[in-house]
Amino acid sequence: MSSISHPASSAHGPVARERAAATHVTGESVARYAFAGVRLLLAFEFLWAFGDKLFGWGLSTPTDRAWINGGSPTEGFLGSIEGTFAGFFNPMAGNPVVDWLFMLGLLGIGLALALGIGMRIAAGTGAVLMLLMWMASLPIDVNPFVDYHLLDAVLLIGLAAFLAGDTAGLGRWWSERSLVKRFPALR
Template identity: 35%
Template sequence: MVYEKKYDYSDMVKGIIPRNADAFAFGTLRIALGWIWLWAFFDKFLGLGFATTPEKAWINGNSPITGYLKFATNPESPFYTFFSKDLVNFAGILDFLMMGMFIFVGISLIFGIFIRLASLSAIVFMLSIYLGNIPLVNNPIIDDHIIYTLVLLVFFFTPTVGKYIGFGNKWQSINVVQKYPILK
């Protein structure tokens, strides 16, 4: 009896599974960074007990951004008053913007879509946190926010990173995405 191949799934994964190490590394890095953002959303929203306790969850009526604005900024920062006094007045709006950005960046990076918009919004957020923490405690110039920003800059200028272990091939073939490159 001759074995007959009934099903061929290769077309399903064509363009999603990378064939070389650098593509795999880029795809894995993108997904891992996306998971960090998506996890931040779920932890702040539900209070999963990691960075956010259940009683401080957004779903329980607490502001996810107020604690950062008031207590996580460096009092020696030239931006301290801006973050801790001025922006706190807009906490309600900023909560929605931050949480929306967390879930948008997380989903976009995980699936490999909207890479440029997701990277740009995450870069702005990372740099704002960096500015709120100047002068830095552990290193006078570079901290983890700058490293995230550098990776996100690579993603912004190389939106094809969404094609590796993601849906970037399909996404970037859509007419509106081709017409407006910021959507890549």
């Protein structure tokens, strides 16, 4: 009997290399779709907040305090801040300019994430919004530093850097538009 094994059965043979390559592609695909899933979940988070503040679906915003019924989308959250930055945020509560900026931000960020386009702008503005909401939440009751606002801010930046809009989204198509090629920040 020969002690020489067939190259295909060797741990370093062509079959082993093909299996390793297939595993890598599969792992990469899983990562791409996982990040696309996170992108869509965050889109739903932003769009739900927009819809609830606009229509008052009764979960976070009562119907009688909905924006279309004369309520303010910022009054409840910003008006009730008692923490470290209360003096900064409380005066903004109910301001019509702040209401419009907040609502346009929720809608724009949510739509961009859902479609996978404009991810850089959505990530930047979304991260700023989440960081402001994190600051407004300080001090945090259950953890001295981390809450979901901070995690969402970091996730948004990662999604844009990973080009998460290209998978299960229109990001790749969007990147081919002449305007986006001319202004890469729109990617």
